[in-house]
């Protein structure tokens with residue numbers, strides 16, 4: 841068995857969960873926050889048997905899209921004012937960031 845940990849954008853999360861559930865996968869959805877953008881994203885935990893692994897990955901890859909987002913970073917000190925001015929930086933986020941782990945044990949008690 842494998843555990844897929846997939847960090848997806850909030851905009852895609854509903855469709856990914858529906859897509860996985862409709863194909864018989866069990867999914868746990870966590871509300872998470874990215875460290876860089878400090879914006880909400882969604883982390884999905886999906887435990888799958890080896891033979892169903894490729895199917896789950898295909899659902900995630902089909903639905904999750906890359907998008908541009910604006911991050912605000914502090915600029916160097918502006919002139920003699922000593923004030924840090926925020927300025928926008930464009931970053932490409934997603935489709936999905938995926939970690940795959942081998943599961944040593946899976947129990948429901």
Ligand code: 2BA
Pocket residue numbers: 847873874875876877878879881931932933934935936937
């Ligand atoms: P965030 O940390 O909010 O990052 C959002 C996007 O900002 C990233 O998209 C990447 O394009 C950019 N970014 C992140 N750190 C950066 C940096 N130090 N300098 C410049 N740009 C940077 P993704 O790579 O698609 O990541 C989307 C989200 O997936 C991340 O949100 C984070 O929540 C998670 N993630 C990505 N890589 C991870 C990792 N190695 N470990 C844990 N979580 C990760």
